Amino acid sequence: MTVARTVELEGHIIDSGMMQRCFGVVMDLDGNFDVEQFDVGEHKDEESYCRMTVTAPDEETLRSILHELHQSGAQLTDPPNARLEPAPADRVVPNGFYSTTNHPTQVRHEDEWIDVERIEMDCAVVVEPDERRAYTKVLNAIEAGDLVVTGEAGVRVDPPERPRGGSGPFGFMQGGVSSERPSASLIREIAEVLVETKADDGTVLAVAGPALIHSGAGDALARLVREGYVDMLSAGNGFAVHDIERGVYGTSLGMDVETMEHPRKGHKHHIYTISEVVRAGGIEPAVEEGLVEEGVMYECVANDVPYVLAGSIRDDGPLPDTITDAVEAQDAIREQAHEADMVLMLSTLLHSVAVGNCLPSTTPVVCVDINPATVTQLLDRGSAQAIGMVTDVGTFVPALAEEILD
Numbered sequence: 001m002t003v004a005r006t007v008e009l010e011g012h013i014i015d016s017g018m019m020q021r022c023f024g025v026v027m028d029l030d031g032n033f034d035v036e037q038f039d040v041g042e043h044k045d046e047e048s049y050c051r052m053t054v055t056a057p058d059e060e061t062l063r064s065i066l067h068e069l070h071q072s073g074a075q076l077t078d079p080p081n082a083r084l085e086p087a088p089a090d091r092v093v094p095n096g097f098y099s100t101t102n103h104p105t106q107v108r109h110e111d112e113w114i115d116v117e118r119i120e121m122d123c124a125v126v127v128e129p130d131e132r133r134a135y136t137k138v139l140n141a142i143e144a145g146d147l148v149v150t151g152e153a154g155v156r157v158d159p160p161e162r163p164r165g166g167s168g169p170f171g172f173m174q175g176g177v178s179s180e181r182p183s184a185s186l187i188r189e190i191a192e193v194l195v196e197t198k199a200d201d202g203t204v205l206a207v208a209g210p211a212l213i214h215s216g217a218g219d220a221l222a223r224l225v226r227e228g229y230v231d232m233l234s235a236g237n238g239f240a241v242h243d244i245e246r247g248v249y250g251t252s253l254g255m256d257v258e259t260m261e262h263p264r265k266g267h268k269h270h271i272y273t274i275s276e277v278v279r280a281g282g283i284e285p286a287v288e289e290g291l292v293e294e295g296v297m298y299e300c301v302a303n304d305v306p307y308v309l310a311g312s313i314r315d316d317g318p319l320p321d322t323i324t325d326a327v328e329a330q331d332a333i334r335e336q337a338h339e340a341d342m343v344l345m346l347s348t349l350l351h352s353v354a355v356g357n358c359l360p361s362t363t364p365v366v367c368v369d370i371n372p373a374t375v376t377q378l379l380d381r382g383s384a385q386a387i388g389m390v391t392d393v394g395t396f397v398p399a400l401a402e403e404i405l406d
Contacts, residue, residue, distance in 0.1 A: 033052045083150050083154065084147040107155055128147070213242040215392060225299040232305065245270050
């Protein structure tokens with residue numbers, strides 16, 4: 001005896017590959033489909049619509065098919081209200097809770113769709129019925145009694161689509177990674193998006209790794225901060241240490257950034273730098289007393305650009321500004337990610353993935369690294385809205401700054 005449900009797809013379902021993907025899911029999971037209605041958008045700005053009945057040999061198979069279709073943006077034609085269950089204890093979610101994607105999401109409550117606020121992947125959805133409000137919570141923030149969405153019934157996901165012609169201000173950002181792309185033209189397009197984001201009062205977040213300083217691109221990033229094109233910085237203890245070390249000693253991890261030489265006792269410069277900043281009481285006091293007079297961290301302090309320095313187990317020092325509690329650091333990164341309208345991820349795998357996990361799929365992301373695996377890993381972890389450039393960050397950042405400022 002077969003079981004069946006009817007689903008619908010709407011949007012740029014042909015160009016984005018959504019329809020083909022959904023057909024494949026049904027067949028791969030031993031189901032069948034019958035297309036009842038198919039309306040094709042005849043112009044590039046028109047959407048298409050498909051309604052189909054999905055059949056499966058049993059309920060379990062049908063649930064598996066509907067789960068995969070749900071992830072691709074297909075919706076039931078007769079959606080029920082979302083099922084809410086109270087959390088049994090702090091940091092404990094009900095069995096079968098709905099685990100979010102990073103796509104715009106709605107939940108159905110009392111026969112109305114409610115937008116889920118602060119969307120990010122791998123969270124629970126909490127509903128406040130009296131406020132008619134739904135929002136995400138990470139598992140360690142769940143409190144006993146929170147009404148948590150369980151199952152996928154009554155949940156609607158809207159994955160980003162690619163309209164015909166890749167139109168729109170972020171049309172060229174369609175994901176993927178290649179070292180064969182024309183870097184100059186791509187940098188020019190990224191610069192245009194960044195300028196447009198700022199013109200629309202948007203917020204730009206830079207996620208930076210120590211390699212940016214080692215490669216000599218620190219001055220260019222500092223210039224972008226000074227001129228107002230970077231509004232927030234997310235980095236680690238190492239980035240800040242080497243940036244300040246360069247300003248104080250002219251070296252980064254003991255290497256002269258200009259001559260590529262290793263001066264005598266240069267290997268001690270980074271630990272000397274940490275000691276001096278600790279003695280001053282932190283980065284901001286070090287700037288105020290004149291110890292730090294240039295660099296990215298200097299420009300952040302001088303221009304009131306907030307920064308988050310997340311620590312790791314291998315940090316030297318660390319600097320007083322570094323957040324060493326992992327959960328506290330995650331929360332600080334999460335606040336930045338939710339405020340960002342565009343993100344530049346510059347040569348740092350761990351911090352890029354950490355920020356990427358907190359971003360909704362509607363936030364444009366540019367990820368630059370000389371190692372293709374870094375860029376690929378970010379995209380593989382769900383940041384499908386990211387565009388990847390496999391290139392030297394020491395070339396990319398100065399070229400971007402020159403395109404914007406000169």
